[in-house]
Amino acid sequence: MRNVPLGSSGLTVPNVVAGMMRIDDMSDADVRSLYEAARHAGIDFFDHADIYARSLHSAERRFAEALGLSASERGEIRLQTKAGIVREGPYFDFSYEHLVSSVEESLRALHTDYIDVLLLHRPDALVEPAEVARAFDHLESTGKVRAFGVSNHTPRQIDLLRTAVRQPLVANQVQLSIAHAPILTQGLAANMESAAQSAVLDGGGLVEYCRIAGITLQAWSPLQGTRGGGTFLANPEYPELNAVIDELAQKYDVPPLAIAVAWITRHPADMQVVLGTTNPGRLTDAAVGSDLRLTRAEWYALVRAAGYLVP
Template sequence: MRNVPLGSTGLTVPNVVAGMMRIDDKTDDEVRALYGAAREAGIDFFDHADIYARALHSAEERFATALGLSAAERGEIRLQTKAGIVREGPFFDFSYEHLVTSVEASLRSLRTDYIDVLLLHRPDALVEPAEVARAFDHLESTGKVRAFGVSNHTPRQIDLLRTAVRQPLVANQVQLSVAHAPLVTQGLAANMEGTTQSAVLDGGGLIEYCRINGITLQAWSPLQGTRGHGGVFLGNPDYADLNAVIDALAEKYGVPPLAIAVAWITRHPAGMQVVLGTTSPGRVTDAALGSDLRLTRAEWYALVRAAGYVVP
């Protein structure tokens, strides 16, 4: 398992992350098997959120109840969670009260004294940076959170937070896969007429911005294709051209196709983390094989073209 820097913390983290969004209905044995497969593959980073699963904090609680980690084993892993979405609204709340209350509930649910990384879960249009800064200062000074980041934020939204927040923002979790890659492909078609790919959206330049500012990108839904088709792209006939290239590369490297989908993301020099959403131990093992697999430039761009993007 290849490690990458976690923002400006000086820490390194695996470039494949085990996402715990879908474990709510799993048995203790199933959660243990998923956790064991991740650890065996070299993954010691587990991604949560307060709103995941059926009830608020229930996936976090399911994780802690099933595993019953000792203090020593808790120290061997990193737990990341998110706060800021009010699911019942739905709306967003980055107020001091909401962020602190949510983190305290996550700590109880996860049965831990600290969160390694807290992310603001999607942007709050009504954000008051000073409120976020007050929450972060409290959570850091009390030892409840060790590092902070965001998810799905644009460069200017991050800049706005940084006008008040004292702590470095070390991560930005964004949707990215080879079949959903506007963050990558907009730049490829820059200054080209006649293609919507060249349109600079709010996230334009986000990858470059995060590289310049030492923010680790975390790719969620790494198997999702949303360009007019939706669903997982692996084995999907709507993505026949893409799967043909993936399958050929999988045969060449002797790995499952899932590893190639992961390797497309981990090949990027930004040093991204891939956040898996699977609850299958076997698929975690397969995905981890893409951690160290370094595609050639020609292979990486062939996948971009096969996904339907313009490579001039």
């Protein structure tokens, strides 16, 4: 498992993350099997959110109750969670009161006294940066949160937060896969008027902005396509892409899933891949992509096979 810097936090973290969004209905034994597969693969970073699963904080609670980690075991892993979405609305709330109360409930649910990383979960159009700064200052000074970041934020939305927030924003979790790659492929077609791919969907230059600002990109839904729903792997809607993936999987003697992960980890931005699987075997297969370094030609071949323009 290859480790990468987590922004400017000084931490090094695995470039593959175990997402805990779907564990709510799993048995204790199944949660333990998933956790043990992750640890065996070198993954010690677990991604949560207050709104995941059946009820607020229930996936966090399921994780803690199933594992029953000792204090020393808790110290061996990184726990990341998110706050800011009010699911019942739905709407977004980056107020001091909402962020602090959500984190305090996450701490209770996770049976821990600190969160390693807190992300603001999608942008709040009504954000008041000073409110976010006040919440972050409180959470940091009380030892409840050690590092902060965002998810699905554009460069200018991040800049707005940084007018008031004094802590470094160390991560930005965004959707990215071979088959859903506008944050990477828009730049390939920049200034090409006839190419729909050239349309700016992220505020412009998100990947480059995060690299300059020292913000680690975390890729969610790394297997999600845009045609026919579901994963692009073995999906008849993606015949060209799967042909190239299968060819590379055979060449490197790895599962196709590892190629999908390796396409993201190959990027020099040192991104993290957030897996959503609850299957220990698939998690193990995906983790193989952590250290697999595709050639430039192979990386671009996958871009073309996904249907993107490489001029």
